[in-house]
Amino acid sequence: MYVAVKGGERAIESAHTWLAEERRGPTEIAELSIPQIREQLKLAVDRVMAEGSLYDPDLAALAIKQSRGDLIEAIFLIRAYRTTLPRFGHSEPVDTGAMACDRRISATFKDLPGGQILGPTFDYTHRLLDFKLAAEGETPEAATQEADEARVPHVTGFLNREGLIEEAPQDDTPPPDLTREPLEMPASRALRLQALTRADEGFTLGLAYSTQRGYGRNHAFVGELRIGSVPLDMDIPELGFSIEIGEITLTECETVNQFTGSKTQPPQFTRGYGLVFGQSERKAISMALVERALRWEELGEDFEGAPAQDAEFVLYHADNIQATGFLEHIKLPHYVDFQSELELVRKLRREAGADQVQEAAE
Template structure:
């Protein structure tokens, strides 16, 4: 019979020390700073902020360093820290129409009001390794100045005025907070969007890709994808007006999807929506596709059994922290459970042999 060995605390302390040594790496090379991570690994920092549900570039950069680049571990660190923070109140909905866009593109119109703004993007690169970076010439590709961000009108507003895009119902009620109360199914769309905003990017990407391959029938066009800075405001009842207290960078995607109409509604397009903290284009597009697939019930469509249409499957399996915790717990000691099953197998074999 196997027994647990003593000395666990010493082993754990040694493992932590070894982890710190591995994280530091070659000591002849200057140590990586959080400022360098925040300034140069901006997309990794943005993902940690988005899925960690906390907009703080400095903390997200620290988490990326501490996690040795493991973004899910970094997200876990940020989420854990977030639980220690007091909740002072609810901000007013951000106005993405007033966004200072550093990037803004549309796949539905060539000449959109305000113009296309390509901004910083990998879309038109050749996906070839840039050995100038390895040679230390990081500034080689950064010598052309970009135009200053500007406010651009929404493409969806233009389609809405024409009446060809289904209007979204508006509500003055404050939506439930997924981080403060367990989610109940079926979930309202605000709760679904919260869950999708916190969901793992890779999980959403796979589901979104499945809808494009026919498992969900969304057939989406990117009506508009925009990245830029918006103000966050809080209503101050004593003052009678809102006060801006922060400026954050967000990525917003609105997809335009086919919809045939009904006897109650004329033929029109519907939309999928994605909004995430930081610069996360892939995730915001994926989120909008999955959001549209999950609207089949509200729109009176048929459920064709696609994975992206299964609300419970999507919402209960997209959180990478929950998934990681459940998955990785099986590498922790399960000595008693295994010994019980091992003894059962041995007894069954003895009885069968007899």
């Protein structure tokens, strides 16, 4: 069978120049700049950094511009760029207890040390379209108040003091890295956390919601949700000491979940954990719920067959770049594959006498 394999080049080139023109849109409308995207579409930038697994707001903004706002396409661009970077090392694990919190709330304690800090949240807005934003020129100013500079303690820390919640004792085992070795089952908790923090927000949200609706229910309370910046320390081998190389914004969610206990251990709450680049609390809460559901085995719970409990199902389908790569490849030419299927169906129909049936019908 002869299959034409040439001839698309001119069409492809024209498609790309048209794409560039459509991306720019009508030239009488001002062009978007990278700083505008970085500063005014910050939550989109944060999502691209989290799922692209590379913290660089300028690059994420560029990717959003290039992808015309298609965030999965932007994440794809970031992942591809990431692979070109030599890796200089790793940071010290971030100390989220030292976070300069923009937001810090607890759904379990009203009066907690450090207080409930709402931050720049959509909560309590009326979710009504604000037509004032369509008119130009608004430069609102935030209120300020004297802040105390004390470290804001983690809620789980004071539950720990009473022994009411499982501990997360410090451990310095070097973590596995799924960007270096393929993800294999069974996946350790460290590997699950890495896969979940870069997982698709929609997929993670759907799975987390399924646990709330009863598929692997674990009765989560948001013990604490905090958003803010943390200093990042990196060991510099040639100098023999670590320096703070920058600050990044993170969202952290700690859930307090249903308790376990045994004959030897009195009942204790358990925990789920979410930590995500940027300001992305929906993702962080979702991550914590799914992370907790995946811990069923180590906590001695039953496997109920719920999707969120199935590590293989969750981790192998959570990455939107893998998923979209495989999904979208089916739109690319499969002429030869299809020809062979076509031949096969014709042959089977001949054997089944379909030709005669067809003739009889006519």
